Each structure stands twice: as structure tokens, then as C-alpha cells.
Amino acid sequence: MPAVLAVGSLGNTLQVILGGLATGGLYAVLLLGVIVVFQVSKNVNFAYGELGVIGAFVGYVLYSTLHWPTPLALALGVAAAVVLAAVTDLTLIRRIPDRQGFDLVVTLGALLLLTAGTDVVFGSADRQYLNLFSDKARIVGGVYINAGDLLSLGLGLVALVGGHLIVNETGLGVSLRASAEDPAIARSMGIDVLSLRTAVWAASGLLAAVASMVIASRLVLDARYMTPVIINVFIAGMLGGLDRYWPPMLAAFGVGLYNSLAGYIFGSDASTPALFILVLAVLIIAPKRFLEERHEARA
Amino acid sequence: MTQARLTVEDLTVRYGALQAVRDISATFQPDSIVGLIGPNGAGKTTLLNALSGFTDITSGRVRLGERDITRLSGQARVALGIVRSFQTVRLLEDESVFLNVALGCERNPQPTVVEQIFSLPRQWRARRRDLAATYQILDTLGLSEFAGRAVAELPYATRRLVELARILVVHPEVVLLDEPAAGSDRAERDLMGRTLRQLHAREPFTMIVVEHDVDVVRKLCSYAIALDSGAMIASGEPDVVLENDRVQEAYFGVGHRA
């Protein structure tokens, strides 16, 4: 803490913390999508962020080029991402051969395809996105509070609590895990595994689109703006473990906060090495059990 | 050939609240064939895991001869000649039978990676030695005709033999077999039993076999150990152990008691 105080005033520090938590909230929204997909299908989607980018772009084109009403444009953007996510599951994920790492390879291919496709279709210029409240701000007790930050933080908290209720407190969570653990047993329990998976993928598309729109309003819109964001989200998932719930979701807030504090203390240039150091430190100190991801059935 | 005697003293393996193996003491005489029997979940596989270093031992000791190997890693135990098979075969499914068996040559002293890559003289000798050993065991087990085939294409009983060949390609001290005939039909079971007896007669080693088939245990083993709920409930001559009341009860339940 003294280091922080040495750099700036208490107000600045609080503001950095608020900004970090807001970013973390968006990470949490995104991570919730990653977690449910992982829990239902044991797959990770590298192209996840790109689904959101496309949703954001569709919304952008509808309101800024075609001048449709903003809420309708954004809703259709979200719908586009939902459809695309479901299509990804239907056309790609279901056909992945049963070899280690091939889900990563296929979704890396999808990342490449969608990123380049977005570049070609929408052009590679940076665009200013809708403001989504990030232009509304008020100073409370020396702290500059941005409504966009509050929106992000709120979304994050909704994802955190809503996700908890869905994953841990309802039958749906049980169905998810049953489908991933043993599809045959899940089927005998009356779960339609394939439809459930597609539905979960679709839901992840929704989360990706919402978060991507808010992030676009804070940054700029281009084909790649989600890539660094999604790397941070995956890192939070990796630190917490995708087969759990609270540790990764809290790690999402933690990574957001850590990044913004590191940026504040060492300059925004330092965020890459700072994150790297965090990951290495966790890898070195984490117990073995924590890091085992893919168990071969025991001997 | 084998000299060292494998002993376990008060061996316990715990998984959380579950005692998968509790307080087992036994001596496996050199070159004997010991049958390990017991109902599902009795702890047979766990005992093999404890002997081969595939699970942590909660308390007790394992010795090979005078040497305490309780804390040795699985890798170190393999180096001492303790090798095992698995209840479900573990093979490189997409690779050839030959490659899978040659993998077992790891127990021969291997040249360094640099020597291997640059094909230095030690590598030539090692390669010649390993190829010869692999072809020989393939021949012994009647697998030569499959040498170039991918394991995944073969019937289950043949894949069991491939796993066995991988274990035996370099002469072992102690062989731990986990249900070597599981998933085989009557004829294949008998064949596996006979094959094991022949191999053992040719070049003896200590063999511990988990086996449910009473006939196979009778014909193959010189000694039997029965487990139930992790504890040893009987040991001795196979015939005696198989007739033991507690063993009968464990297998068939109280109702069937004579």
C-alpha cells in the first residue's frame, strides 16, 4: 500500500481500484461463459472473444450505418453472437476428433478465421463505439466515478451471483456436470446432452456479446480488440480452475484489479510482464492437485 | 534367476476416509506366482498401485530384498525390475505393436539423448540390442505377424498380449498383472494362463496376478491372497484359500454359505 500512496492521492487510488474492479466485472461476465462451456463439454473456445466482437460489430453497423434504434441494434448484435456460438457448437465442436488438444486447435482455427473475416468485412479501421454511459461521470468524495464503470461492475456482480445460482443451486448445474462427466449416464437421467450443450454455447455467445459491447464502449472497435481481454479472462480461468466456480470468478475480479494497480504503479506498459509474473508465481506455488487438468483414468 | 524377496509390512493406503488397503503384511517368495483375489472394490488394484509406486502409501513399508522401497518413485521401482500391467490396457493406440513393445526397452541402459540423436556407437549397440529383444518377445508371444499393425486395430485379447510383451521385453524381477484375462473369453483365458506359466517356467520372476477366474488361479498360482474391503482375509495354498468361508462369503454373500 505505501507504494500506491507514494504515487498518488487516496482518491486516485480508490479510482484505480474501482476501475480495476469494473474491468474485473467484465472479465467475470466473459469467464462465466467460459466456465459453463467447459463444464458442459470440457472444451475451451479460443474464438470466444471473437464471437463478441462480431456481435458488437453487427450492433454497430445497424445503428450507425443503417440508423436503426440503438436498443434494437444492440439486441440484434447480441442475437447474432448467440446464433454464431450455437452454430460453432453444431458445426465444429460436435465433430472434434477425440484427441488431446484438438478442441484448442479447432477453435484456434475459428479464431483466425473470424478475426480475419471481421477484418475483411468491416475493415480494419478503429471505430468509436456507443458510449453506454461511459460519458456520464460524477465526483464523489474526491473520487471520479464513471457510470460506465458502475455498469461494468454491476454486470460483473450479476454474473457472479446469477452464475452461482445457476451453476451451484439449480438442477441445471448438475445436468451440466453430468453431461461432461459421462454423457451416457446423463442421457439415461433424461438429459438431452447435445441440445443442452448447444444451449450452453448459445448462452456463452450472449455473455460474450454483452461484455464485448461494453468493452468496445470503453476502448475502440476493431477486429482484434478482444484478443488481449480474452487472454486475461483465460488467465483468470486458469488461475482459478475452470472446473470450479468461485475461485475462477473471483480471480476474474482479481486479475482486473491487479492489472489496473500494476498499470497505475508501474505505468500501463508494465501490464504484460506484471501479469506474467503473477501467472508464474501461481504456477510455482500452487499445489499439484490444483493444476491437474486432464486426468487419465486412475490405474 | 530372481533372488530378491518382495515383502510388505502393515501396508495401508487411504483415500480420504476410505481405507482402500488396510494393514496388509505379506511376503512374496522369489519366483513364486501369487494370485490376488477378492470382490470388486476389495483393494486389489490399489495394492498393485502401492507396490508399483502408482499411489502414495499412507503407512507401512514395502521392501525388495533388504532394500526399503516404500518411498521410491514408480520410475525408480521400474529400474529395480518391478513392472506392471493395467486393468484396462494402456498402450499407444495409434502406434504399431512393435513400437509399443520396444517402449519396454526403457529398462535397458539407454544412451543419452545426444548420443541417440547423433546416432553415436553406443546408440547403434543399444538399438541392435533393443530390436533383437523386441523381435524375440514378439515371437515368443506369437505377435510377430502383428508387429507393424496399429494397436487400435487389434482385438482386445491381443492388445493384452502386447502389454504383456512390453513388460517382459526386458527380463523383470517382479511382475504385477491386473486381471490379465479380463475381457477375454474362456479359451483366451486358458491361453493367457498357459502362456504365463510357460513364460515363468522359461525365465522365472516373481509374479503377482489379480484374477477372478477360479480355475486360472488354481492352475497358475502357487499361493493366493484374498482381500475384502482392503483387508487380507485369507492366504495360503490356492485351493485352501478359495474354499475358505470368509472368502466364499465375500464373493457370494452370506446366503450362499455352505
Added chain:
Amino acid sequence: MRIAASIVVMAFVGLLPFALDSYWVFTLSEVMIYAIATIGLDIVFGRAGQLSLAQASFFGLGAYLAALTTTLPAGLQFLLVVATAMIAGAVVAIPTLRLSGLRLALVTLLFGELFIWALDHLGSLTGGTQGLVVPALAIGDSNSQDPTYGYMLVLFFAVAATLTAVQISRTQFGRRLLAVRDSEVAARSVGIGLVRTKVAAFMLSAIFAGVAGWLYAHVVGFVAPPTFDLFPSVYFLIAVILGGAGRVAGSWLGAAYIVLIPQAFSIIGQSNLFPILGGGVLILVALLLPGGLMDGATRTAGWIRARYAAMRQMSSNRRPA
């Protein structure tokens, strides 16, 4: 027979630069350079199954070392590249030993990000985002940036890399790699040291990539960060998967694809279409031909042979009748 065939192929490849114009000679050199790095990735990913997204970083490490040590004699440069790549490979491998799948991919990706970050931020040394011009390496009375000489230089290392990869398939080390990939339980049960095998695989793969990068800098004469970031790492992955994991000829095929196809696109003025094709190809090959093109070719050849044999059989059965 095989020896004779090899001699013919080598003679053909050796004479090629005298038959082509210098642009194509240069392009072929590039294919060979990428083949060396792809063979390296094939060792750690194709054979040992460790998904690494840092291959372009090792490639870049070799390239920047070349750029920064132009005053040293070539032999010394080479040794320095090998030693540094070995260390870098171990540095990436050791913290990631306990990881697999997504986590391994992510951490190797982070190593790559860190490398690019360092290039950008050590501007006085590395030229930052502007990159560095690399003076040609003198070889006898010519230099590495002369297309024909450059080609010969690269050819020498490409042949060495290919032979090394083939030799690895014939060794116990090669079998260890496959065991680590396919079944760690089986690997442990025969006494294979997982840690040592994984670290060795990473180190070897880094050496291949480092040497390839070193050649790249000397032949191309210019190094800049985009050549070494995440996207090229994914392209190396595409090359391995497209050609077929664990197959040296596959690595060559994959390298030819990632060098020649983008060139073809830029010739028709559509260079931004290549990543779309790249992504599509990666998906299609992974879904439809998980063994890669080489595997597909082997299967097709086997199928044709079987059909041919069956036809022969039929006609020979018919004849006596």
C-alpha cells in the same frame, strides 16, 4: 535403391537455384527455414503432444541474436544461438511441466507475449517496432543474402534438421516422446522420466526454431516483431497439423503451405484473405484429417493399392475360367 533415389533428389535440389530466378530461390530458402522451425514444433507438439504457442518466439530469439551478433564469426554465432535456445526452451518447459492442454497453451502464449513486449521495450537494442536491418553474413567470396548462397546455406541446415528428425523416430527417445503424448500412465509404467522427456523435447524444439530464426535473419536481412508474435506461432501449429503430426515430410509440406500460399495471395493482391483460408484449413484438417495430409496420402495410397490388388485378383481369377 533408397540411396540412389536420395542422391537424385539431392542433386535436383542442389541444382535448383541455378534453374530458377532469384525470387523463387529466395522463396524456397524461406520454405526451408520455416520447415526447420516446423520440424522443431513437431517434436514438442506433434510427437510429445505439448501444445506450445511459443515457437515463433524461439524463432525470433534466434533471429534477433543473429541481428545483434553480426560482428562474431558465423560458427560462434551458431553455438551462441544453440546455447541460448536450449536455455530458453528449458525456461519455458520447467514452469509448465505440470500443465497440459489449455493451461500449457496459455502459458506458452504468455511467454510469447513477454518476448514481443521485450522487443518493443528494448528499443535501443532491438529497434523496437521498427525492427533491425541485418547485414549479410559473409561466406567465402559471397554472402548469405545472395539468393544462391543463401539457399545453399539453408539447404545444409534443412537437410541436417530433417535427418535429425528421422533419426529421432528410430530411437528410444523418439518412443518416449510418443508415450508422453499418448499415455503418461503407460510411460511411467515402463520407467520413462516424464519431466526429463518434456524438457528435452522443449529444448530440442527451441534449438530447431532458434537455428531457423538465425538463418532467417541472415537470409532475409531484416527482423521485426510481427514475424515472431502469436499469429506466426499459430501458423507453425497449422503447418504441423496440416502436414501430419510426427511426420517429417508433413512438416515440409506444412512449411511450404505457410510460406507459399500467402505469397500466392499477395501476388493476386489479396494478402488479407490468407488468414481466413489458414483458419478454415486448420479447422477442416483437424476435423476431417486429424492425421494430416501425409496420413491422408498414406491412407489413400493404401486404399488404391488394395483396390488395385483386388482388381488383379479378380482378373486373374477370371482368366482360368
